[in-house]
Amino acid sequence: MKVKVRFRLNGASRTDEVEPNQTLCDYLHDAAGTTSVKKGCDTGECGACTVLLDDMPVTSCLVLAPQVDGGEVVTTEGLGTRSAPHPVQREFVEKDAVQCGYCIPGMIVTLSWIFEHAPSASDVEIKRLMSGNLCRCTGYLQQIEALKSARKRR
Amino acid sequence: MKSFQYLAPIPPFEYVAPRTLPDLFETLSGHGKELQVIAGGTDLMIALKERAAVPKIVVDLRCLRKELGGVSVEDGVLRIGALATFSQIESSPFIARYANALRQAAANVGTLQIRSIATLGGNLATASPAADSAPPLIALGATVTLLSKSGQRSLPVQSLFVGPKRNGLGAGEIVSSVEIQADADVRSAWTRSAVRNENVLSTVSVAVASTIRDGRFGPSRVALGAVAPTPILAEKASGAMTGGEATPHEAERVAALAAEDARPISDIRASASYRKRLVLVLTKRLILQIISESLTP
Numbered sequence: 001m002k003v004k005v006r007f008r009l010n011g012a013s014r015t016d017e018v019e020p021n022q023t024l025c026d027y028l029h030d031a032a033g034t035t036s037v038k039k040g041c042d043t044g045e046c047g048a049c050t051v052l053l054d055d056m057p058v059t060s061c062l063v064l065a066p067q068v069d070g071g072e073v074v075t076t077e078g079l080g081t082r083s084a085p086h087p088v089q090r091e092f093v094e095k096d097a098v099q100c101g102y103c104i105p106g107m108i109v110t111l112s113w114i115f116e117h118a119p120s121a122s123d124v125e126i127k128r129l130m131s132g133n134l135c136r137c138t139g140y141l142q143q144i145e146a147l148k149s150a151r152k153r154r
Numbered sequence: 155m156k157s158f159q160y161l162a163p164i165p166p167f168e169y170v171a172p173r174t175l176p177d178l179f180e181t182l183s184g185h186g187k188e189l190q191v192i193a194g195g196t197d198l199m200i201a202l203k204e205r206a207a208v209p210k211i212v213v214d215l216r217c218l219r220k221e222l223g224g225v226s227v228e229d230g231v232l233r234i235g236a237l238a239t240f241s242q243i244e245s246s247p248f249i250a251r252y253a254n255a256l257r258q259a260a261a262n263v264g265t266l267q268i269r270s271i272a273t274l275g276g277n278l279a280t281a282s283p284a285a286d287s288a289p290p291l292i293a294l295g296a297t298v299t300l301l302s303k304s305g306q307r308s309l310p311v312q313s314l315f316v317g318p319k320r321n322g323l324g325a326g327e328i329v330s331s332v333e334i335q336a337d338a339d340v341r342s343a344w345t346r347s348a349v350r351n352e353n354v355l356s357t358v359s360v361a362v363a364s365t366i367r368d369g370r371f372g373p374s375r376v377a378l379g380a381v382a383p384t385p386i387l388a389e390k391a392s393g394a395m396t397g398g399e400a401t402p403h404e405a406e407r408v409a410a411l412a413a414e415d416a417r418p419i420s421d422i423r424a425s426a427s428y429r430k431r432l433v434l435v436l437t438k439r440l441i442l443q444i445i446s447e448s449l450t451p
Binding site: 056 | 163164165166167168169171192195196199200202203212214216217241264265266267268351352353
């Protein structure tokens with residue numbers, strides 16, 4: 001039996017009916033149009049599906065779609081736009097912190113959270129906080145540089 | 155665009171999110187083994203995807219965060235609600251003050267994304283021998299409170315663990331909170347060894363809690379994770395440490411006893427003999443750390 005959910009997605013109120021056995025990751029990607037949410041491992045290890053749920057980064061593949069009822073979800077689409085990007089999004093472009101791009105939306109969600117909530121995190125602390133976002137192309141240095149550059153320019 | 159399914163879809167089930175405790179217990183009492191409670195879901199979601207759990211009904215506790223969440227200190231007791239997340243535990247000033255070992259363990263659970271949603275009650279109810287929250291709680295002498303339709307009961311945290319992934323919850327019973335005596339004189343510390351630093355199961359984890367006065371240990375406990383079918387209180391080590399001299403020599407002796415208390419198996423992460431060696435090294439390291447902290451004003 002479908003479950004009715006009412007929640008906020010990227011600032012807009014949304015009412016929908018979801019299957020109990022659907023993950024939030026599949027729901028956001030397949031039904032809600034937020035295709036930035038990528039399914040990598042589907043077991044909470046890679047971080048490609050990271051979204052903010054009630055202002056905390058979570059792997060949406062480990063959340064059931066009905067669990068968002070009453071909550072607030074932000075994906076990288078909700079952090080900024082092409083003309084007004086989030087500081088972290090802007091610096092990802094500036095620092096060439098992208099190769100294939102699959103990990104990037106989740107990476108940006110996590111780094112935007114670090115930007116807001118751990119503004120003075122050291123390099124070691126940044127690495128600890130982003131350990132749940134795996135990149136299989138380039139590594140992590142450009143992404144960390146992008147975060148630090150965004151911090152400098154805030 | 156349809157996502158590719160890496161794992162087969164989760165089999166269908168009914169989902170309910172009770173809004174009050176009476177509603178919750180009503181729902182729980184109507185079902186048996188086909189019911190599964192979900193808190194943070196970081197263990198259960200994997201079990202659902204791997205078919206290790208195939209429930210007919212999933213009962214979500216998320217509407218009961220007020221009743222079952224939060225961290226508080228009242229009448230000298232630190233109370234941690236079952237739905238407190240590891241991120242909340244990691245950043246709580248009460249836990250930093252009264253349960254440092256638990257703060258250290260919480261900060262090392264999984265990843266930021268896991269800590270953001272995984273709960274203390276869920277970690278205990280999953281009953282993994284490697285549950286990172288258990289050794290700190292056992293070392294700190296914590297009790298766990300269980301709630302059901304017929305009332306509540308409390309037991310030592312180690313008694314909730316009955317075997318690998320087997321908890322001592324009765325039918326219709328949930329973990330509601332954990333209680334620790336709030337004593338700022340108690341020093342506690344936790345550490346672990348694992349194959350990498352992040353997002354990994356502990357190969358061995360150790361927690362020690364003690365008070366030090368006039369160069370001697372007061373009541374002390376050493377607790378171990380991932381070296382027995384459940385997290386354990388290292389009884390010989392704890393007994394020997396209590397009342398002993400707070401010296402490096404004594405740390406060595408207690409650590410050797412902790413290795414004797416461990417009953418590890420060999421598995422993909424480490425051999426039994428290596429685990430015993432790790433218990434000795436990590437226990438000694440923690441006791442030395444507690445001694446040196448007691449010497450700095």
